[in-house]
Amino acid sequence: MKQTISRRSLLKATAGASALAAMGISPIASASTKKVVVVGGGIGGATAAKYLKKLDSSIDVTVIEANPDYYTCFMSNEVIGGHRDLNNIKFGYKGLAGHGVNVVHDKVTGIDAANKTVKTAGGKSFGYDRCIVSPGVDFKYEMIEGYSAEVAETSIPHAWKAGPQTKMLRDQLVAMKDGGTVVVVPPTNPFRCPPGPYERISLIASYLKEHKPNSKIVVLDPKNKFSKFGLFMDGWKRHYGYGTENSMIKWIKADEGGTVTKVDVASKTVTCGAGEFKADVLNIIPSQKAGKIAFDAGLTNDKGWCPIDQKTFESTIHAGIHVVGDSSVASPLPKSGYAANSEAKVCAAAVYAMLNGKDMVEPSWVNTCYSVIHPGDGISVAMVYAYEGDKIVKVPGAGGLTGKFDPALRKREEAYAHSWFNNITADVFG
Ligand SMILES: Cc1cc2nc3c(=O)[nH]c(=O)nc-3n(C[C@H](O)[C@H](O)[C@H](O)COP(=O)(O)OP(=O)(O)OC[C@H]3O[C@@H](n4cnc5c(N)ncnc54)[C@H](O)[C@@H]3O)c2cc1C
Structure with missing residues (x-):
């Protein structure tokens, strides 16, 4: 696959069922009664379940997902900026069920690697031959004194999992007076969707520019640089006067004291090396780690992420359990939805091969992250990845950034x- 597929055909192939054919695999219906349990029906989990079922319809595939609906994080920044409705990013599980996947809405409370069972809050127990875990991210609230999951749900949303908090942040922006201050606090690396905070800042600025032009956005960043840095800076200059006296956006980086250590919830005031900043609307995006169930199942390393064999996505800690998506250590792939989708297809191919005593095909992956800086002004970063030695590597010359x-x-x-x-x-929910 690696040597014959171009970036264009790979992009096409990984966007649909032809991804399987591109991997040199023909879907089969064998006499197997193997069971696969997928923990988390987000981008990684739902993709893995669907494509495993397409590869071998006889495998009994069960997805256990905590929520009845899934809100995509992608395009949630357009909801926050007022360019898209929340309902537009809401997806259900009928499509997955239509492919023959058993969909169970329950919360997984434990994965017993020795006995190959998954337990849920609803008191159910599911046996498996292989388990695929894709629980997304959890948050290191403790890095900012005063911040917590409860505060995020009630008054200072992170909106880094789309849904009610996306709406709360949008509503707060709409309610804010013209001349107000929005403070955005991005996370430390690594985190879900590296360009995401900066797209959010851009789309909040586009809303304010049109509806509340006397308002300001202060960005307090624990980093000195970020994804698509040059493209965002250029866009902020063209659309929002960045770098001038009248700039709508003020970005304070780590070296200028941008790292926030404390929040006073009642007054929405944050403290960092550069001083105290009082917000009318405050969006703290905490630093991140693997989803909680990955910790509970003992799948994480000392950095809080799940180490895996990068060819099969099988955990290097617990055999028989695979981890895909944001929770896994799949660098240089970013923690993105496109990458989670691509990883899940490779993982499905690996699980299929393992359950059917076949050799795993040579995998490859693709990722493109788009961002909208202002309506009518989109940018992207793309890359193709291959497997070399025992790790994922970038294919030299593939991908790149939006040009001049x-x-x-x-x-x-x-x-x-x-x-x-x-x-x-x-592809994921259809
Ligand atoms: C603002 C924003 C913009 C983004 N934009 C883009 C973009 O443009 N392009 C892109 O490629 N990516 C984007 N992303 C990133 C993308 O959303 C994630 O990388 C992707 O969702 C990761 O997939 P996942 O399967 O790892 O996690 P998720 O999609 O979050 O899925 C995890 C699922 O597991 C479930 N779950 C967790 N624990 C349990 C449990 N114990 N029991 C049962 N269920 C459980 C959750 O309910 C959830 O449905 C963006 C992210 C953000 C925040």
Whole structure:
């Protein structure tokens, strides 16, 4: 696969069922009665379940997902900026059930690697031959004194898992007076969706520019640089006066004291090396770690992420359990939805091969992260990845960043972003 597939055909192939054919695998219906339990029906989990079932319809695949509906994080920044409705990023599980996957809505409370069983809060127990875990991220609230899951749910949303907090942040922006201050606190590396905070800042700025032009955004960052840095800086200059006296956005980096250590919830005031900042609307995106169940199941390393064999995504701690998506250590792949989707297809191929006594095909992966800086101004970063030695590597010369500014190209990039959203959600939930 690695040597014959171009970036264009790989992008096409990994966007649909043809991904399996591209891996040199023909779907079969064998006499197997093997059981696979998938923990988490988000992007990684739902993709793995669907594609495993497509590979071998006789495998009994069960997805256990805590919520009845899934809100995509991708395009949630457009909801916050007022360019898209929350219902537009909501997806159900009928599609997955239609592929023959058993969908159970319950919370997984434990995974017993020795006895190969998964237990749920609802008191159920599921045996498995192989388990695939894709629980997304959890948050290190403790890194900012005063912040907590409860505060995030009630008054200072992180909105880093889409849903009610996305709506809360949007509503707070709408309620804010013109001339107000929005403070955004991005996380430390590594985190889900590296360009995400900066797309959010851009789309909040686009809303304020149109509806509350006397308002300001202060970004207090624990980093000195971020994904697509040059493209965002250039966009902020063109649209929001960045770098001038009248800039709508003020970005205070780590070296300037941007690392926030404390929040006073009642007054929405944060403290960092650069001083105290009082917000009218405060968005703290905490630093991140693997989803809680990964910790409970003993799948995490001392950095709080799940080490895996990068060819099969099988945990290097517990045999028989695979981890995909944001929780896994799959660097240089980023923690993105596109990467989770790509990893899940490779993982499905590995699980299929293991359960059927076949050799695993040579995998490859793809990722593109789009961001919209302002309506009509889209940018992207793309990369193709291969497996070499015992790890995932970037394919030299593949991918890259959006090039020199060209209004027509930027409009096309925005259209590609929206088209990618339609395609990936159809691929995962359709
Ligand atoms: C603002 C924002 C914008 C983004 N934009 C993009 C983008 O443009 N492109 C892109 O590629 N990526 C984007 N991402 C990143 C993308 O959303 C994630 O990388 C992706 O969702 C990771 O998939 P996952 O399967 O690891 O986790 P998730 O999709 O979060 O799925 C985890 C699922 O597991 C469930 N779960 C967790 N624990 C349990 C349990 N104990 N029992 C049962 N169920 C459980 C959860 O309910 C959830 O449904 C963005 C993220 C954010 C925050």
